[in-house]
Amino acid sequence: MTTPTDVEIRTYGSGHVEPLLDTLVGIWSDAHPELTGPAGADTPGTGTSGLSAVTLRRQILGHAVREGFTLVTAHHHGTTVGFGYAFPCEPSYWFGPELLPRITGPVRSGRLMGLCELAVLPSRQSRGIGSRLHAELLKAIDPEWSSLLVRPDNPRGRGLYDRLGYTYAGPYRNTADGPEYDLLLLEVGRDGPG
Structure with missing residues (x-):
């Protein structure tokens, strides 16, 4: 059984993404079979988002060029079992023109982290790995606020983000x-999520 103490978390910048891309897409596909179709096919699955392994590759590579891009991976006995990535961004970029006016003033003027992906292999979920990956991203980027998108039909993901304080x-x-999507927001205090 995987425990939080026997999982190693590693942090990378944008220059390390390409060699890890197949592994990241594989983990994401395993964690989201409803989105990727059978065995991580390159066509969208039956989920509501229309994402595919090909789309995810483009998304990761597109985000990796952003300043402050941070990738974290979780390893158990040499096997990568989860990952997450995020980057600092302007609220106008993250929320877009329609939602930005509805976001409170402190969020619009604070340091914001856009959390783009957080995925853990299904066999390793519910063991604190996602929480540790999230904590490492907050530590590396040091935002005042964190925001992410989650599908309304993803109760496991939403449960994790609710527990983290989003x-x-x-x-x-x-x-x-x-x-x-549901757009979620977290105020990050000096001593952790606030």
Whole structure:
């Protein structure tokens, strides 16, 4: 059984992404089979987001060029079992013109971390690995606020983010005809999530 103490967390910058890309996409595909179709196929699964392994690769590489990009990975006995990545960003970029006016003033003027992906292999979930990856991202980026998108039909992911202290900030769509996500927000205190 994997315990939090026998998992090693490693932190990387953007220059280390490409060699890890296949591993990251594999973990994400295993953690989200409803989105990727059978065996991480390159076509969207039956989920509401329309993501695919190919789309995820492009997303990670596109985000890796952003200043402050940080990737964290979790390893158990030499095997990568989870990852997360985030970057500091401007609220206008993260929330977009429709949602930004509904976001409170302190969030709009504070240091914001956009948490893009957090995935743990299904066999290693519910063992504190996702929480540790999240904590390492907060430590590395040192934001005042963190925000992420979660699918409304992802109760496990939403449960983790609720336990970490995130609250619902509003509905969010990447495109006008795209799927609707729940946008969540966390105030990060000096001694951890606030």
